[in-house]
Amino acid sequence: MKVLFLNNSGSGFADYIEVPQGTTVEELFKQHFPDGYPEDFLIRVNRQPVARDYTIQDGDRVTVTPSKIEGARQAA
């Protein structure tokens, strides 16, 4: 099934990806962020917060946004 996956970390991309039936949000997160912790991200499905065991549906919009990102000082 096709899911719109919006990754707001790193370079940030938005694209449709193929996801097997029955995949949960937690499993999808682990596939794309194997070293990441879900508590460090804002995970939204169809713009709503969901439980980690939510099963993704065809056509869902999944957004992952880091809750901690390092800013910087502008180069002189």
Next chain:
Amino acid sequence: MALSQKERVRIAHALRDALQRRLQSRQRYARSQLECLTGRLKSLEHARSWLQVCDDKGWTAAASRILKDMPTTIAALPHDAIQVQEAVRRCRVQAPSVRDVCRDLDQAEDEFGEVTYDPKEACVSVCTGFIELEDIALGEFKIELNLDDLGELHAAQCYRVIAQDPNPAQGRSGVTHPHVSEERLCAGDATLPIETALADGRICDFFLLVQSVLTTYNRHSPYVALEEWEGEACYDCGRTIPNDDTFWCELCQNVYCQECVDRCARCDDWACKGCLAECPACGEYVCAACMTSCGKCGAALCERCLNDGLCDCVDEDEDEPEPKLEHEETLHEREEDNDDDTPDEQPESGREEAREEGAEAEAEEEDEFLLVPACAAGLDAAVLAHRVGEAAVLPGPRAH
């Protein structure tokens, strides 16, 4: 107060118009980059056709001249190609549907509690929660997105971050957050995701990304470090210093950092470098209280130098050097002579006599060694050391 449906639709249309303008600007820019690249390719094609002519006519010198200029053109090609590639990538601006924007605004209201819209300024804003980083209270911040500026080609600064209850860094009123200066956020690692979110018209993701930067402290690259947030500015260099690390100059009554102060060489008090002056006699830096002036010539020098008579105006004739003791003089001269490559040959008896005299004078002061080059007496080149006051022990004369 929640946005009305009319306001949502207005925002959606304003956002779509801005993204359309931005797309148009970027397409123009991509075209200019492409013209640059194709211009270089045309000059290479031109060179190629001339080389063909030179080859047909056997004009080797002309061909060499054509080839001489080519490396510069070829070297610029990769850069031009990358510029075109990047410009084309940035044209990937997709205006969202009105429905998508309305849903984004719904989500922003859920995440931030309220979204406000100023139609005159064409600004959409949200407010973060109270932000405190490492026990420094920074307060709430308003993230204001200007939809008109979003339509510009370089829309990096189409938004502002405005402190609602500013607690700026000491001495830097424009720095209200370690990564915010003059209401401009330096997004650091979030720069590209923010740009992508804005390009896609995902304004809620944009607000969330900005909030993520505001709630994170990057101690390696702040405008002002939090450790220096509540300090004082050095009166000299302007650097912010933590309160515990400040120095007070009693003379000019100002605060300084450690780099801009020094101790008076006489009274040992701290003073800023501006309040310390160099004594021309001893070269040390003293404060105004320890500096005085010569009664004769008025020159400024420290009290100690003045008392020691070190002012330049003191007549040299009045200060004759103390006469040296004869045996000391002889001893010193001998030492200097012994250091030469070709030492003088002195009779041994005379040397011993001088040594005994010197030993009496110096023995009281310190215990020191006297080196006696044996070759000075025509002896083997054995250097023997003996303490002053003891009889010299020298090897016997060389057998000839």
